[in-house]
Amino acid sequence: MSSERPLLELRGVSKSFGGLAVMTRLDLHVGEGEIVSVIGPNGAGKTTLFNLVTGIYAPDSGEILFDGKTIVGLEPHRIAQLGIARTFQTLRLFLNMTVKENVKAATYGHTKARWWQSALRTPAARREEREVEALAEERLAFFGKRLVGYRMDQPAYSLSYANRRRLEIARATGTMPRLLLLDEPAAGMNPVETHEITELIGRLREEGGYTILVIEHDMHVVEGISDRVVALDHGEKIAEGSFDQVATDPRVVEAYLGAQAASEGA
Amino acid sequence: MPRIGTDEWVSEQELRTEYYRGLTAPARRAFDRVGPGPRFFAFLAICALFPFLTDSAFLIRVGVNVMLFALLALGLNIVVGWAGLLDLGYVAFYGFGAYMYAWISSAHFDVHLPTELAIPIVVAASACLGLLLGLPSWRLVGDYLAITTLFFAQIFVELALNLDRVNLPWRDEPLDLTGGPNGIPGIDRMSLFGIQLDDVRDYYFLLLILLALIVVGLFYLNDSRTGRGWRASREDPLAAELMTTPVNRLKLLAFAMGAAIAGLTGSIFAAVQTGVFPQNFEVTLLIMIYAALILGGAGSISGAVLGAIVVAAVPEILRTPENARWLFYCALVLALLVAVRPWTRLAVVAGAVVGFGFVVHALVGWLWPAGVEGETSGGTLAGVLDSWVFVPAESQDTVGNVAFVLLVAAVLWLTTLRGNARIAVLVPTIYLAAFVWENRLVEQPSVTRQLLFGAILVAMMTTRPQGLLGTPRVENPI
Numbered sequence: 001m002s003s004e005r006p007l008l009e010l011r012g013v014s015k016s017f018g019g020l021a022v023m024t025r026l027d028l029h030v031g032e033g034e035i036v037s038v039i040g041p042n043g044a045g046k047t048t049l050f051n052l053v054t055g056i057y058a059p060d061s062g063e064i065l066f067d068g069k070t071i072v073g074l075e076p077h078r079i080a081q082l083g084i085a086r087t088f089q090t091l092r093l094f095l096n097m098t099v100k101e102n103v104k105a106a107t108y109g110h111t112k113a114r115w116w117q118s119a120l121r122t123p124a125a126r127r128e129e130r131e132v133e134a135l136a137e138e139r140l141a142f143f144g145k146r147l148v149g150y151r152m153d154q155p156a157y158s159l160s161y162a163n164r165r166r167l168e169i170a171r172a173t174g175t176m177p178r179l180l181l182l183d184e185p186a187a188g189m190n191p192v193e194t195h196e197i198t199e200l201i202g203r204l205r206e207e208g209g210y211t212i213l214v215i216e217h218d219m220h221v222v223e224g225i226s227d228r229v230v231a232l233d234h235g236e237k238i239a240e241g242s243f244d245q246v247a248t249d250p251r252v253v254e255a256y257l258g259a260q261a262a263s264e265g266a
Numbered sequence: 267m268p269r270i271g272t273d274e275w276v277s278e279q280e281l282r283t284e285y286y287r288g289l290t291a292p293a294r295r296a297f298d299r300v301g302p303g304p305r306f307f308a309f310l311a312i313c314a315l316f317p318f319l320t321d322s323a324f325l326i327r328v329g330v331n332v333m334l335f336a337l338l339a340l341g342l343n344i345v346v347g348w349a350g351l352l353d354l355g356y357v358a359f360y361g362f363g364a365y366m367y368a369w370i371s372s373a374h375f376d377v378h379l380p381t382e383l384a385i386p387i388v389v390a391a392s393a394c395l396g397l398l399l400g401l402p403s404w405r406l407v408g409d410y411l412a413i414t415t416l417f418f419a420q421i422f423v424e425l426a427l428n429l430d431r432v433n434l435p436w437r438d439e440p441l442d443l444t445g446g447p448n449g450i451p452g453i454d455r456m457s458l459f460g461i462q463l464d465d466v467r468d469y470y471f472l473l474l475i476l477l478a479l480i481v482v483g484l485f486y487l488n489d490s491r492t493g494r495g496w497r498a499s500r501e502d503p504l505a506a507e508l509m510t511t512p513v514n515r516l517k518l519l520a521f522a523m524g525a526a527i528a529g530l531t532g533s534i535f536a537a538v539q540t541g542v543f544p545q546n547f548e549v550t551l552l553i554m555i556y557a558a559l560i561l562g563g564a565g566s567i568s569g570a571v572l573g574a575i576v577v578a579a580v581p582e583i584l585r586t587p588e589n590a591r592w593l594f595y596c597a598l599v600l601a602l603l604v605a606v607r608p609w610t611r612l613a614v615v616a617g618a619v620v621g622f623g624f625v626v627h628a629l630v631g632w633l634w635p636a637g638v639e640g641e642t643s644g645g646t647l648a649g650v651l652d653s654w655v656f657v658p659a660e661s662q663d664t665v666g667n668v669a670f671v672l673l674v675a676a677v678l679w680l681t682t683l684r685g686n687a688r689i690a691v692l693v694p695t696i697y698l699a700a701f702v703w704e705n706r707l708v709e710q711p712s713v714t715r716q717l718l719f720g721a722i723l724v725a726m727m728t729t730r731p732q733g734l735l736g737t738p739r740v741e742n743p744i
Contacts, residue, residue, distance in 0.1 A: 094501035109510025118490030119483035
């Protein structure tokens, strides 16, 4: 659970696009080793939150601290190098690269071989290449038999949808992150696969030691994994707490079902 | 056919059936078993032996051209095939390298640097220019980058043409930088480590060594973090950036390396030709380099080399009508082999074409005797062809032109047909093609070369859109 200093902390972060406020003074913290879920109806600003943290957008105001240091204004690849990795709601794999190469490509930030060393295949470059190879195989083996064996050398486009989702997670862990941002990992999965994802997120924390911030619509998944749930609506935090607290919060019910339904339920 | 969403098994199956089918499958499997290393050395050995098998300076000059093209295609492959940046200004780097070498190794400014120094200077300067012209790629993608870089290519030619009278405030007379339309003649031959490179044969070996080194370097680079970084930023720049890849830095590196290779090639070209002229670096050359790369398969090293061989050697083969004719009929037969399956149907078509020809020849001879009195232009095939294709004694050109239009129409019609109707139309179409060839095209080698070359490209792209040695790619659905 949360330690004295949170791993990720957002203080009063605001963002608007041409007068449309998509995020208003959001405060959020994720402690080391915690699993926090972000829920909210479509357009609530959940993916914007991820885009702000990963540096795709710069906030208009507010602070984003990772491990106590501000990451506002850093280039996205620098932020990723510091230890924040993400997956995408709409899958964005390197489709024409092999499954293994997808994971290898994510090791760019913490490998050192310069291009001339690689072109000459110096001993240092060769050693590093072996390490990358081993790391990629290990990350793919995390998913059991699904991504290993003959599949490692197949192009990513040959994978089924569920395996593509798994590969996205494997690729994100290839960057050696401390914080994993998972954007709807169970979207489009069938009930069995959804159950599997729930277990997987737990294992990611237990075995990988990652802190996890996850956007999810499937309430079974949210219930199954979360230490804490944060509900967003129109770019504002409307509730925070345990799953039970948030799920029964009248403002959350209202955001999802409308004011009338909320009052009838109450 | 889009291949997104193809699940593993289907995609596997497709590869499997394609791989184990057809007459060439055993050869293909044997080729695979050999592995890239021995294949590379075998290719190298053949290239190294080539100058000893022939005395013809012309053939060796063709070899030099092929290797210049191969180097250019390899450099372009970094930018276009790996980093996925559509760089249409590439030829400017080639020209810049050539002019740069001319400035520091000719009587033009009376500077004669030793080659060991001149080449690194040219390469470094080209790489710097590449860095500079690569900057737009930070913000422009796809077509927009292509248009912008195309302007660089045009600007280079304009500058080369017009920088022969530059007025500078501290000089009384204008400075002649590029020699204008006359270019810079009298460039020094190269001399490396005490070895004077005098004739074309010497440059052939210099180019071969460079080609070998660059191929090996690129082969290693492709399977390294840099190569993966390039390909990842080609596939999805945003995802690559978020997976710790500094996309912008890698784009510049790609531009700089492509430019360095092009500049190096340019300096050797300048030394081989002992002169540089603006018309050596026009957009037509750019198109040929792209043709080589795309034909061979963008993203593939061996593809770039093979593409260069085809693009640089085929026009030379087509120079003599006799060769061109052989190539024409071989291409026709090959196209039939690929397009008509199974072989029973192929046999029917082939028999029908031959029979059709003799029948038509006989009919024309009976109805219009003057129509068969002309002769095909000779050569080894003439004896057979004279009684198969009819050649009118006069007004060949008119008949040929009409037939040419008919041929285009027939080919278009052919593409809309299926099944037996297609076979039925195919037979007269092939005869018509042979007729047009013998009556019209064989007489005009320069036009024929372009036409035939274009036809080969079109045929290649319909049967193998990924290029000869390329791997099929899917589009990112974003």
